[in-house]
Amino acid sequence: MDSKFLKPYNSQETEGRIYEAWEESGLFNPDNLPGDRPTPYTIMMPPPNATGVLHMGHALGLTVEDVLIRFKRMQGFAALWLPGTDHAAIATQARVEKDIAKSEKKSRHDLGREELVRRIDEFVEGSRSTIRSQIRVMGSSCDWSREAFTFDEKRNFAVNTMFKRMYDAGLIYRGHRIVNWDPKGQTTISDDEIVYEERKDKFYYLKYGPFVIGTARPETKFGDKYVVMHPDDARYAEYAHGQKLTVEWINGPIEATIIKDEAVDPGFGTGVMTITPWHSAVDFELAEKHGLDKEQVIDWYGKLLPIAGEFAGMKIGEARDKIIEKLSEKGLVDRIEDYTHNVSTAERTGGVIEPQIKLQWFVDTEKEFALDHSEIPGIAAGVPITLKKLLRTAVESSAISIVPEHFNKTYFHWIDNLRPWCISRQIWYGHRVPVWYRGEEIAVGFLPPGEGWTQDEDTLDTWFSSGSWTFSTLGWPEATKDLAKFHPTDVLETAYEILFFWVARMILMSGFALGQVPFRTVYLHGIIRDAQGRKFSKSLGNGIDPIEVVGKFGADAARMALLVGNTPGTDSRMSEDKIKGYKHFGNKLWNITRFILENTDESDPNAPLTDTDRALRDELDALAADITADLDAYRLYLASEKIYHYIWHRLADVLLEESKVIFAGEDETAKASRRVLLVSLLRSVLILLHPFMPFVTEEIWQNLEDTEGFLMVAPWPVPASPAA
């Protein structure tokens, strides 16, 4: 027996060394795996943002993915887990701009586009290498030879190709539409990048000619020359659609036009409203419908424009009070009420969103097109379909299943509320919109030959590029071997928070580009909270750094703590005590090994098993089948607990205790049988525990005399069922 078993298990000494050995073996790459492996099993790592360091959520994701990939690798699949990082355009640029502002007191405009992008590239390079090493620390058995970055040359080619194909199919268009404008970040953002903050404001009832209208935003009302009511509202039956009347307003009389539309809720307020098409999505649609004028009232920095007369140049907040003051003097304020509502703010900058009309690029999710090839059930090639329908069908047809299942409803609910997806951003870091202009000419996708072309200034929403992650990583648009073999992928494992941001966009892009689903299963994990149930945050300072935890307790312990009892889609709490418990477990296994080795020196491998021992062997085989079924059904929280429970409370507490009595007795047949049994059980539990605690199991395996090669590729005892 190796003398190292005489001391407690030391994760610090072991884990780095084992990881290096795995990496050098080349076995993370499915091309190098032993035996004939016709069936692929693929997971694309959700690329962590290249903005900093890994947090507990990443650690959980990496652990779940690694358990699945190790399980399937041992089961004989050509297992590919492809790692990568995300350039996360807005987040990264915001981060670097902040750093520069702090250290050099310079803005991006001081630096210029080229220099800022160069600085960001530099930052990202450093950040990516940090992330790479952190992914390794968790024990992730991913194929580094295929590593990808959402903003490298290959991915840029894929993005430009995708843009061109969607443009040619009529699904991408440029238009003046209402967008979410972030005056602080000076960019548009998508609906999903908005966070709502509850605020208490005033709600003003203003006299507008013969009407009383309600508004929370008097500062937008200067241009309001349309007054809208429901056509069936008896109170206003005397007014006809299109009728004009002159009303006294903020800066004097204006001509108002009556519009009748069913969009107005007669039961809300007075049942009458005026509209501001430039600064409200609902009003914009009304204006489009009736062909009304639209006028900008607030500029790109949140200040009032000349239309506001004496209020021009004022910030919104300042103007609001003064306007009400003036209206009040003019006797036009009917009453003021308190009002609680949600204000839209930009997730990244905290700026209050100002809806604005802007010339932007959009993806149209309701326009019909046809796929020339489809493997998605319910969608036939050549038959007209919309992206919205595609998104729905992929999940409705069970081509994709979501774990836990109830997120299906959330997904459908989101699709039903989907609006055109604004994909252009006014930031400098990221894939630049692949469109070039020359006079009246426009070129899409790639820079055409010839002089005088100017590229669109905007960049693309980062989710536009990560939408193609499952296949751009495999070489698309080239028809590579990898693409043919590994796509569609098997599982997409991610946080439920980005179901829409990312998961839906991948379904959309994969469906459009390949006529395939991007993955067969979506496994959504919950948020990891602290012991008090709070979200980890910088301001609270309650973060548990996974890397620190691993240093202290080992990656194996951290992995188990993240897995056991943590059901998909449910938030869970993390405390050092829990992690410590599993460090103890690693040491328990270490000592079980020691006991078995000490008592089986003279083991005769050919000795027959007694009936009792045979039954004990069968018991573990049954457990193996059970654990396999749990893993196939994504019940990792049960599988991990079951093998833990067996090792500690069955193997150690019962079987080893019993064995002490047997070894102390006179029955040589029972002794011989028990030696064989214990060695056999030890080997089996190492295999079954390996996906969960890869380091300590591999280390023990390497130190057993009768084992060869890596535990990492030892055959799993239960073969894959044909259906799975």
Next chain:
RNA sequence: GCGCGGUUAGCUCAGUUGGUAGAGCAUCUCAUUGACGUUGAGAGGGUCACAGGUUCGAAUCCUGUAUCGCGCACCA
């Protein structure tokens, strides 16, 4: 407002197709030079949020209520 979840032991949470309520931690008792610096055996502790219903049988299925959390839409 619409939708989705949670409510089970002091705490954190499991409970897969309905079949005698479980784990870890905590508490208490006992044992212990032992494979274990990190041990074992045992005990106490639960009207499974509440009210109805279906069923031979409900933590589990159905209806409703309360309460907490989340998502979406936000209404002029």
